[in-house]
Amino acid sequence: MVSDKKINVLMCGTGEYTTGWTGSGASQSDKKIGVVALTLFDLRRLGKVDWLGMVGVNGGKFPAIREHLDKNIGGVYKDMNLTFEEYPKEGKVDPEAYKAAIDELKPGDAVIIFTPDSTHFPIALYAIERGLHVLITKPAVQKLEHHNVLIEAAKKQGVVCWVEHHKRYDPTYSDAKARVSTLGEFNFFNAWMAQPKSQLETFKAWAGKDSDISYYLSSHHVDICCWILQDIAIPTRVVASAAAGIATSQAFQCVPNTEDTITLMIDFQSLKSPHHKGTAISTASWTAPLKSGVHTSQHWYYMGEKGDLAIDQAHRGYEVTNDDTGKAWVNPFYMKYSPSMTGHFDGQRGYGYISIEKFIDASRSVNEGQAKPEEFDGHGFPTIQNTVLTTAILHAGRISLDEKRPVNIKRDGDKWILE
Structure with a gap:
């Protein structure tokens, strides 16, 4: 059973996998409109997610990102609320903007990390120590000792910490x-x-x-x-x-x-x-x-x-x-970008989508006391413990x-x- 209570989510990283936008413009890969933001916008439409934030290093990118999302998501699918709070604000450049963004969240909120590999550990640890659920793109971290630290930190805080190994859902x-x-x-x-x-x-x-x-x-x-x-x-x-x-x-x-x-x-x-x-x-x-x-x-x-x-x-x-x-x-099993007959997003069965939705569902269940984070270790999910x-x-x-x-x-x- 999953709670009816919505969850707030901060997206760390503004690149290809989150938005479909790269340093050279719109992605030309199979992720042309991204995965993370699109999935979370749809989960908000379906009543699982509430407030959304997005944090990068260069706030000057957000006007182009918003235009890209408005055109390729808002202009394609019906009933999509694309609002999100951006960090750093006012076009500033700040490599540690994630700290200010995370500081505005409350325990039980969630953070999804899609940033360069070398930044996963400090961002994840900062979020976990503040009682936030965390989903990290692969690789979770680059060093085994850092992985062990995250295992212990998540256990101490009683939060969900998973790695976005979406191939497990293929x-x-x-x-x-x-x-x-x-x-x-x-x-x-x-x-x-x-x-x-x-x-x-x-x-x-x-x-x-x-x-x-x-x-x-x-x-x-x-x-x-x-x-x-x-x-x-x-x-x-x-x-x-x-x-x-x-x-x-x-x-x-x-x-x-x-x-x-x-x-x-x-x-x-x-x-x-x-x-x-x-x-x-x-x-x-x-x-x-x-x-x-x-x-x-x-x-x-x-x-x-x-x-x-x-x-x-x-x-x-x-x-x-x-x-x-x-x-x-x-590969239609990963992400389906074509709209449904009603004009809505229709990719809920893709394993790229499912990987994020399963994390959101687990976090909401823990928030409502319906499950404990360690229970998911025995269910085959890519938890921080199961991916060491x-x-x-x-x-x-x-x-x-x-x-x-x-x-x-x-x-x-x-x-x-x-x-």
Whole structure:
């Protein structure tokens, strides 16, 4: 049962995933009008959300963002209230504007964080310590020790803290997890995820400076792997390798040492048998070819003791050809942007939408005393507790690249550590 009481939500981050607006204008990806703001506007229409705020670093962007939202959301869907409070105000530039915005909220309100990876931890901790529920885009944080701090802080404050791993809500991935449970011991997992070189322009402000392609893209499939193996095996060691040269070329001019493609090789140990070990490989790139028909090429293969399965989420048997853009393979299960027959937003069944709605529902339930935050750990949701091994693997991969060595993952009491 979910409360009838609405919740106030602050959006941290004003970029592509929140608004569909980037540093170079409207996004040209499959998120042309964003995901977060659109979903929250619709949840307000449906009576789950009340006040909305949005905070960035440069307040001067808001006039263009509002015009973009008015045209592409307000001008397309019926009954959408697009009002939101902006921070920083009066067009000011303030890297810590999130503090002033969060300070205006009250315990039980919610914060959704879609900002550069390196800023997730301070924003999330600031919000949690003030009794706010928090949803963080992947990767939750870049360091395992920071993830452990958020686990403890959320537990102390009694708030919901989840990571927006929306792939867990993809019906194909969810079905695969159920089927894997019948395949016995884990043996091999191989995942590929790539986006076109144009992403280097979209992310140039932080690519190679604040984060890397493994944190940005491999976080999806590393989490899926850990989720699938939750009761089967645990990671024990990570070795990483990287390709480079395209991002730092004259064409893109990313900062020195920006990797093009990163591969993580992860050793797993069975939880039930000391004799069974497995290997997972996760590769991510933002230097894939342009105009390949998909924005994100993504597939993975799983082999267990008693069988295997393969998923190609880039080509779902649904293709569209246009005179201007050529052939494209589309994914209607993620976000549906076409209006309903009545002219309203009609994307409530998309797993990008569901991921945010589930967090909103959980936060409202906790506010009304209908659930406790820790109850969601046992329900397969991407809680901060349930995603700790994802962070451990990604952090170990970064250390492996920087220090050119394998990194071990171990349990130390009730915490996971790297060595």
